[in-house]
Amino acid sequence: MSDAPALGPPILEADCVVKRYGERLVLKSGSVRAIPGLVIGLLGRNGAGKSTLLRIMAGSLAPDSGVVRVDGAGRLAVSLPWLADRGVFFFPDRDLLHPRVSVGMQLSWIGDRFHRTAAVRDVCELMGITAVLASKPRQLSGGERRRAEVACGLIRAPRVLILDEPLRGIAPLDAERILSALRAFARAGGAVVLTGHELPLLLPAVDRVTWCTAGTTREFASVAQAMGDFAFRRDFLPLR
């Protein structure tokens, strides 16, 4: 996008990652980068290895081989707590918040932990969850819960947000609100990497596409470039 700031080097990068689950080789050579100022869409079919690659990048899963680089420095093993201290926030493809503790309490934890108490109210208003702060996550709708989870990440003010299917099962209005917040985060210099299958919503919101297919990845410099690639369209998009 033309209004993006000058791009810096990747903050976080998973490179040439190999991962096998038993006999099944899920990733033959997967790579993905989190670049400040950009929203990267990691797209691909179900079972292509997107979630596995994201989890490895976020330190939530150990690769069989490959390297994760943080600020250019390669590491053979990273953990999410270690990355969290370096500004990474990871949204798994399951519930993030504790089901038995109120949303407001959990957001306060994050504010206290990262000295961002003053940001809690603003982020809650931005994500439209002020009215549900006293509720527990299990009492919220799917969209409210997902917005509350994104609020967690924004309160933390990380350098990198990694989101595994953040739009799954939520209404378009909630999805647009989340994507709008993510774009604003990237415009402010943050790096976003996300997956999903909601193409009509995702494609206008991402700056670059990393296509995950058959255990490998291919990076496109823009959505237009991805859409212009016959193999991408054939493999991923429905026939028209």
Add this chain to the structure above:
Amino acid sequence: MVYIAVRIAATIPLGFAANSAADLAGLMIGIGLVGFTVLLVTIDQRRNGAPDLFPNLGVSRTRLAAVAAAPALLGEIVLALALVPPRV
């Protein structure tokens, strides 16, 4: 979980010095009990979900399990101390 751990602890006298085979056995049981409690807490966290928020706060699962198990461990130690007959 805490209730079960405390009930188990209440039946086992912990030894704190390996002066004899009995003391050593008590110590080993105590260490096993601590490990068992941490294991139960970890399983509880897994079953009830939401362990992913805490790693994002920089807290490892091991540290989280240890902190969550602390009340149960404290109860075990207090009860064990109360149940061990004073040494003369």
